[in-house]
Amino acid sequence: MDLGLKGKSVLITGGSKGIGKGIAASFLKEGARVGIVARSEDALHEAKGELGGDVHVYSADLTDQSERHRVFDQFLSDFGSIDVLVNNVGGSSGGKTMETSLDQFREAFELNYMSAVHFSQLAVTNMREKGEGAIVNISSIFGRESGGKPTYNSAKSAMISFTKSLADEVIKDGIRVNSVAPGSILHPTGNWQKRLDENPEKINKFVEDEIPAGRFGRVEEVADVAVLLASERASWVVGATLNVDGGQSRSNF
Template identity: 35%
Template structure:
């Protein structure tokens, strides 16, 4: 059955790719971008099934207005995909206040405002699926991505809580956690801090590990995303790519071992 899907950050990358796949199979799509002209090709090709909206997700009032307009246009919103976001590259010490705040505004608060806006619609319908595009680094961390890591950790905590709160309304929540893919996330859309020479060795070591095989093929994610939105019992978390699960498994095994080694001290700190 065709669905009505609202997706942000659709000007390029995963957003553009997935929006086109939804339209190709007959879904109705509301796609947003800061510059809606980047969506003209989809509007031209898919006509009435495609609604392109200009949206800066950092603007809470505009987020609510966009969701309202989508509901008025198509009558329902079955799926919200919060895909808008960008990567901030640089050490924690290098990061300015403005850079830190802007990273959280887009990656976390924009997602929060759209989630809040769509919830009354989905509650009234008695069904819905909110898909948050997180990252492997919402579960583990990499150096020189501190604020990006933090924004995705925040998305993970928010969305896991949300899933428990809205399950009774027939609303599902899924965190999609890609590893690295060959989109322009680390290219034109990325922001870089002003470099400090003290952190060059850390950056060099990080970049040396980012070999070509680490980057997945973006088009290969489409079948997984289509299966996800069609699932009657979607998972809370879904990795995209072959590197996410092994990296997270290794990291969590290390955490459990460390927690276990300190468990006696932890228990004693309870006091009774």
């Protein structure tokens, strides 16, 4: 299926590994031009080599507002405009709420949530000039229910709410905003792979008990949904957050 993304300019945060790199690969297969952002220059250049295609890399600390401005301005300088923004960068820290400092909650929100809000504001300003564009936020099933760390859950929950509110605000400008909520995804640089290596019996039991499909998800399965949402093939999908989890989520909405 031709998704009509050939030649489109796509910016992906957290694009040097895992789900972000998988999303970049899926856009490149569709003929898009891609920019990926991450903190590590080494990881970015390694990803660029693996991805091939028309890829630009940008090293930045995305918890820093001025760094986000710098990256976006450089992207526009390199690509001319932006057609698709994928807010994928994220991470978690801390433990139970009473064991986690307020600073850790603030840091989680700055990375997972505020970076998405800020990049979206910057992107919408440019997209409005063209009268079209798409934003895809990578949330989590734990933005809808308990399961991950409270710092992460809270930030991803805020992202889901933000997705709907921004979508309703900018659809009249021809800009669609949606979100993907992955479940447990296995990839070489992720926490699930580390846990599986450390305790295969425990993690295999987790999969058996918690994921109805009976296996971890693959990066490509998240990436393909993100790319579809960014395309005109999903033209009537506005403000949605789609679970990509093999049935893992316990929510029914």
